[in-house]
Amino acid sequence: MDVILEQYFDLSLMAEHFDDVLAGFWITIKLSVVAGVLALFWGLVLALLRQLPGKPLMPVRFLTIAYIDVFRGIPLLMIILLVSGSLPFLPIPESIAIPRWFGQPDTFWYGVIALTITYGAYMAEVYRSGIEGVPGGQMEAARSLGMNHRQAMRNVIVPQAVRRVIPPLLNDYIALMKDTTLVSVIALNEAALVGRDVQSSLFNSSALTLGAIMFLVVTLPLARFVDRQIAREHRRFSRGAPRVETG
Amino acid sequence: MDESGHGGPLLRLKGVHKRFGDLEVLRGIDLDVKGGEVICVIGASGSGKSTLLRCINLLEPPDEGDIYLEGRSICKGADARSGEAGWELDYVRQRVGIVFQQFNLFPHRTALQNVTMAPQRVLGRGREEARSRAVELLERVGLGDKFDQYPERLSGGQQQRVAIARALAMDPHVMLFDEVTSALDPELVKEVLDVIRELADEGMTMVIVTHEMNFARDLADQIVFLEEGVILEQGPPAAVLDNPREERTKRFLGLVLEH
Amino acid sequence: MGNSRLTALLAALALCAIALFAAGCGDDDDDGAGGGDGGGGQTLTVGSDVPYPPFEQFGESKTEFTGFDVELVEAVAEKLGREAKFVDTSFDTIFRDLAQGKFDMVASATTITPEREKTVDFSDPYYLAEQAILVKEGSDVKSAEDLADMTVGVQQGTTGQEYVEEETEAGEVRPYPEGPDMVTPLRGGTIDAAVLDIPVAEKLAESQPGIEVSAEIKTGEEYGLVVQQGEEDLLDEVNEALQEIKDDGTLNDLYEKWLEVEAPQELLSATHEAS
Numbered sequence: 053m054d055v056i057l058e059q060y061f062d063l064s065l066m067a068e069h070f071d072d073v074l075a076g077f078w079i080t081i082k083l084s085v086v087a088g089v090l091a092l093f094w095g096l097v098l099a100l101l102r103q104l105p106g107k108p109l110m111p112v113r114f115l116t117i118a119y120i121d122v123f124r125g126i127p128l129l130m131i132i133l134l135v136s137g138s139l140p141f142l143p144i145p146e147s148i149a150i151p152r153w154f155g156q157p158d159t160f161w162y163g164v165i166a167l168t169i170t171y172g173a174y175m176a177e178v179y180r181s182g183i184e185g186v187p188g189g190q191m192e193a194a195r196s197l198g199m200n201h202r203q204a205m206r207n208v209i210v211p212q213a214v215r216r217v218i219p220p221l222l223n224d225y226i227a228l229m230k231d232t233t234l235v236s237v238i239a240l241n242e243a244a245l246v247g248r249d250v251q252s253s254l255f256n257s258s259a260l261t262l263g264a265i266m267f268l269v270v271t272l273p274l275a276r277f278v279d280r281q282i283a284r285e286h287r288r289f290s291r292g293a294p295r296v297e298t299g
Numbered sequence: 300m301d302e303s304g305h306g307g308p309l310l311r312l313k314g315v316h317k318r319f320g321d322l323e324v325l326r327g328i329d330l331d332v333k334g335g336e337v338i339c340v341i342g343a344s345g346s347g348k349s350t351l352l353r354c355i356n357l358l359e360p361p362d363e364g365d366i367y368l369e370g371r372s373i374c375k376g377a378d379a380r381s382g383e384a385g386w387e388l389d390y391v392r393q394r395v396g397i398v399f400q401q402f403n404l405f406p407h408r409t410a411l412q413n414v415t416m417a418p419q420r421v422l423g424r425g426r427e428e429a430r431s432r433a434v435e436l437l438e439r440v441g442l443g444d445k446f447d448q449y450p451e452r453l454s455g456g457q458q459q460r461v462a463i464a465r466a467l468a469m470d471p472h473v474m475l476f477d478e479v480t481s482a483l484d485p486e487l488v489k490e491v492l493d494v495i496r497e498l499a500d501e502g503m504t505m506v507i508v509t510h511e512m513n514f515a516r517d518l519a520d521q522i523v524f525l526e527e528g529v530i531l532e533q534g535p536p537a538a539v540l541d542n543p544r545e546e547r548t549k550r551f552l553g554l555v556l557e558h
Numbered sequence: 559m560g561n562s563r564l565t566a567l568l569a570a571l572a573l574c575a576i577a578l579f580a581a582g583c584g585d586d587d588d589d590g591a592g593g594g595d596g597g598g599g600q601t602l603t604v605g606s607d608v609p610y611p612p613f614e615q616f617g618e619s620k621t622e623f624t625g626f627d628v629e630l631v632e633a634v635a636e637k638l639g640r641e642a643k644f645v646d647t648s649f650d651t652i653f654r655d656l657a658q659g660k661f662d663m664v665a666s667a668t669t670i671t672p673e674r675e676k677t678v679d680f681s682d683p684y685y686l687a688e689q690a691i692l693v694k695e696g697s698d699v700k701s702a703e704d705l706a707d708m709t710v711g712v713q714q715g716t717t718g719q720e721y722v723e724e725e726t727e728a729g730e731v732r733p734y735p736e737g738p739d740m741v742t743p744l745r746g747g748t749i750d751a752a753v754l755d756i757p758v759a760e761k762l763a764e765s766q767p768g769i770e771v772s773a774e775i776k777t778g779e780e781y782g783l784v785v786q787q788g789e790e791d792l793l794d795e796v797n798e799a800l801q802e803i804k805d806d807g808t809l810n811d812l813y814e815k816w817l818e819v820e821a822p823q824e825l826l827s828a829t830h831e832a833s
Contacts, residue, residue, distance in 0.1 A: 239734050255653040
């Protein structure tokens with residue numbers, strides 16, 4: 053037991069390396085926010101592409117489904133390695149192959165790309181269940197009023213769909229945030245890598261524990277927020293037949 | 300062929316068939332609706348009444364036969380205009396309004412926004428114009444004080460009246476009502492029927508699917524009895540309701556009127 | 559599914575979970591048979607981070623190891639009358655594992671440093687370490703000064719990392735899990751240079767196209783074998799064995815076989831005082 057306390061909960065060591073771990077965690081936050089926002093958009097785009105109606109658009113639907121299947125089927129770690137390993141060698145301008153935008157190193161952007169293209173696929177499926185969960189009568193009413201498919205989606209279906217799936221989307225976001233630690237494999241100095249760095253030079257894992265605590269500081273409130281959203285949704289929009297009140 | 304004064308019926312169905320998989324729901328419907336007429340369609344569940352309405356506004360395109368709206372055919376294939384995919388949909392939906400049994404109001408928008416959405420997005424009307432028209436319509440259906448309410452706060456009867464106002468906002472030439480009071484508590488039915496009655500008095504062409512026989516008797520110019528996908532009997536209320544010719548009509552009416 | 563089948567399935571799942579938990583208790587890549595009972599018996603269990611050629615690398619298969627360190631330890635073990643058994647362990651947890659008694663010794667191209675001596679004991683040195691700068695062919699980086707403002711790759715937890723971080727003005731230091739992980743980034747241009755032990759760098763430059771060694775950095779470091787603090791007897795035995803190996807020419811043979819140079823004279827008489 054003492055060994056555990058000393059190895060993982062050495063408070064003076066945590067204090068000594070607090071700034072380093074915090075700096076690493078700050079990169080974690082930046083990575084999660086950028087990739088998370090992009091994934092949320094990309095997922096919605098994929099979900100909308102997936103259900104475009106009509107025969108001539110079948111190739112679009114097919115390609116979108118294929119994309120979603122592929123990127124839900126390959127582990128994120130491999131995608132990170134494949135992206136970072138291949139991009140510098142592609143025949144594209146160096147500013148894209150080795151991106152150093154907004155002062156963040158290429159490893160940061162490879163992480164963003166990998167996280168976005170993977171989590172976009174997961175979120176697309178979440179959006180899809182939201183869209184399919186909107187009662188069919190909504191689309192009928194919108195179309196009967198003369199709206200075309202795009203207008204109906206934009207004004208009637210998607211607003212309702214998104215509201216429904218905010219809890220699972222937030223859960224996916226929390227998962228994404230934790231998965232940013234995988235980007236350490238290409239030597240991005242996020243929280244996990246910093247922790248392991250300290251561990252390998254000082255043979256003590258307390259910096260890792262500190263990093264884990266920082267994660268909890270963010271993920272715990274998010275998880276409670278998700279719970280409250282779910283409770284709110286249950287009270288608000290009813291499904292199926294409308295509630296009939298007197299008055 | 301122009302829209303007004305073409306001389307024929309406003310709405311004409313000829314030989315309309317509709318199948319869902321193996322089940323043929325409409326098996327040859329012929330129906331004429333003149334401008335200003337009120338047609339009430341009655342029949343048992345499963346007889347095809349809803350499907351009939353949904354064919355008229357092309358929510359379910361017919362498999363066979365044709366439908367003419369103000370003289371123009373709206374069924375693809377019947378008219379050799381292959382290059383203009385979709386013109387029929389716009390044409391129909393801007394002239395035919397429909398009110399559903401389940402109201403289908405947009406829950407994330409207020410009553411007013413429900414009514415202004417389509418005129419703004421589809422007809423391109425300006426905000427002010429759409430708003431004032433919507434207020435006018437909501438007042439006409441008796442909901443002038445409720446336009447900032449969300450549907451979840453309105454009673455069933457109020458929601459249905461908003462749905463009617465919403466359909467009217469598109470200035471339709473024909474209104475379709477699909478059992479619009481069947482989902483309402485009995486005490487809320489009257490307020491909706493009153494609104495429909497007023498519309499009829501103002502000369503709106505209507506096809507109404509309903510179980511409310513007394514209402515139908517009062518309002519209808521023609522009663523159409525639909526049974527297993529065909530029109531079994533058709534005529535003025537006095538004829539069909541009081542002196543039905545067909546056995547099955549008699550039986551149906553016996554079942555319905557006795558409750 | 560009947561009740562008994564469901565129970566059987568749950569039991570199987572629980573068993574798998576327990577097995578995984580037990581196996582994964584350290585976060586190290588335990589490829590060899592884990593010894594764990596340090597100190598007693600015939601087997602000398604040795605932790606090492608494989609691969610790090612030419613010091614430790616895979617042999618014919620993934621469970622056989624070979625290299626400078628491996629053969630050195632085998633020679634030492636023979637002198638002790640014991641059999642050496644290697645355990646592949648990630649470098650960044652190797653000292654912790656040693657402290658917890660997972661093996662008797664660590665032989666992993668480990669530089670003797672005062673920092674490390676706070677928690678472990680080193681044998682006499684068996685290798686003089688120098689770092690090399692590995693670059694993409696045609697690069698302008700030719701010295702430690704040239705590393706200023708550059709993005710430099712290092713292996714996590716090594717003295718190469720320490721050197722770059724403390725003795726150079728490098729712009730960004732990127733710690734990679736393994737030396738070979740730096741080859742693709744070098745060739746792709748995402749890092750400007752890598753700093754590694756000379757033999758490792760030379761091996762990589764030899765076997766991988768497009769990269770070359772551009773400079774050497776003399777750091778005066780020495781490699782030693784590592785034992786748990788307090789294991790005086792073992793340490794004495796190991797040092798005795800090492801001296802014999804130096805005296806009878808075995809060390810020189812190893813140098814020539816794996817490093818293609820002669821063992822430096824100063825090394826053959828170097829000793830190290832445990833602190």
